[in-house]
Amino acid sequence: MKKFLGVSLVVGVLAVLVAVVVAHEHRGYGIGMGPRMGRAMMGGRGMWASTTQITEQKANELAQQYADKNLAGFKVERVLPSTGMPHTMYSVELKSPKGELRTLHVTPFGGVMPFGPLSS
Numbered sequence: 001m002k003k004f005l006g007v008s009l010v011v012g013v014l015a016v017l018v019a020v021v022v023a024h025e026h027r028g029y030g031i032g033m034g035p036r037m038g039r040a041m042m043g044g045r046g047m048w049a050s051t052t053q054i055t056e057q058k059a060n061e062l063a064q065q066y067a068d069k070n071l072a073g074f075k076v077e078r079v080l081p082s083t084g085m086p087h088t089m090y091s092v093e094l095k096s097p098k099g100e101l102r103t104l105h106v107t108p109f110g111g112v113m114p115f116g117p118l119s120s
Contacts, residue, residue, distance in 0.1 A: 052109075054108065059090035060079050060092070062112050063079070063092035066104060071094060071102060074095065074100075074102055076094055077093045077095045078092075088108055089108055091105060092106055102114065
């Protein structure tokens with residue numbers, strides 16, 4: 001009888017843990033990811049914000065908008081496409097009037113993220 005209760009207890013605890021993991025994954029994020037992690041990884045816009053890829057010209061515009069808001073005086077110097085599976089992303093090089101360089105990453109769907117620290 002004690003053996004049966006012990007096994008039942010272990011099975012019950014495992015069933016509860018599995019239910020918690022399954023419920024957690026149904027909320028829209030997997031194990032180890034917080035509720036906002038998916039959006040942060042995609043530049044704050046969320047993974048399904050747009051179903052069409054942006055163009056190189058649009059990446060240029062988005063990077064300049066980001067620079068105008070967050071990096072005073074920086075201007076887009078060049079846009080470098082990078083084809084990943086299965087979408088094209090962009091690395092955008094920015095330059096200040098003093099010659100400082102910054103690089104931004106533009107996701108295939110328009111998210112903009114800086115590479116490295118923003119302050120010198």
